[in-house]
Amino acid sequence: MSCVTRGRCDGDAQRQRRPGARDRVTAGGPQGRLSELIQLYLLRCDVEGKSQATIRAYRETLERFARIARKEGFPEEIEEIAAEHLYIYLGRYTGHSLEIRHRDFREVRCFFNWLIHAGYVSESPFRALKNVRLPRRIVRPFSAEGVGTLIEACDKSRPVGVRDRAILMTLLDTGVRCSELVHLDLADLDLAACRLRVLHGKGNKQRVVPFASRCGEALVDYLAVREREAGPLFVAALGNGRLRPGVRLEPNGLKQLLRRLGRATRMPKGHAHRFRHTFATWAIEADARELDVQYLLGHSSPDMVRRYAASYNCEQAARRHVSFSPGNALFVRP
Structure with missing residues (x-):
């Protein structure tokens, strides 16, 4: 059996946490076991007021992670899960879309970040991993x-x-x-x-x-x-x-x-999202303020509005291209 499927080798099994890490909960509470900590994390999301749709999505992702962990023989103790285990987990997603891979990476990483904050682990195994890059696709608005x-x-x-x-x-x-x-x-x-x-x-x-x-x-x-x-x-x-x-x-x-x-x-x-994109693009075309578009769409930052603006600028550049087309200019006779 490999070191990955056994967990840490004997010399690493007793590695110490960094100073300040909280002792694991006792008296019947979570002992650092993956399945129990997932349930505690979801409870924390509920207490903090996250939407039920968000919690359902987190639950599906994290329970899928737990199933893969059991099947692949990951350590049950959360502190013993390392980057090599995550590579095995993420390798199960190579046939999925980039959007699904990006989302699941992000949601499991958020779980491990919470584990650090709560004192169950001293550092995240995600620290050495990079998420997949999502392509910037242009969504054309309705005419x-x-x-x-x-x-x-x-x-x-x-x-x-x-x-x-x-x-x-x-x-x-x-x-x-x-x-x-x-x-x-x-x-x-x-x-x-x-x-x-x-x-x-x-x-x-x-x-x-x-x-x-x-x-x-x-x-x-x-x-x-x-x-x-x-x-x-x-x-x-x-x-x-x-x-x-x-x-x-x-x-x-x-x-x-x-x-x-x-x-x-x-x-x-x-x-439905194409209607939303059309609303934003037409607003930008009509010189609406970025802050107004951000508020009306319900975005917490202007980043998404700027993506709509980039899409609009791309369309405008395409329309203007005919006026300076090098291909057409090549065949213009004096």
């Missing part, structure tokens, strides 16, 4: 013609079509995330002030976002067929096109709605 085609494809003669039109207008005019839109309640809508209160933003941050008159008109039309006074703002629909009063539209239902409209208009990439 005005393209998004107009999607909106016009909503059948206003049916309640579900009226709802779909209101959803598309809200996504386009506010830039809210898919998860934020489906969690909106009727009480979050202020038609008089043309405002939406987003209570379930990323990281549980709350904000108020405005919408303009055309979006307001679509929402008024939708409320006329929605039937109930309270509950979720956007409700689910039946197969016959009727709405289901009081039953919240789920994220998967929103994705199906967008796929259906995309097929009908031959625009397969009409996902």
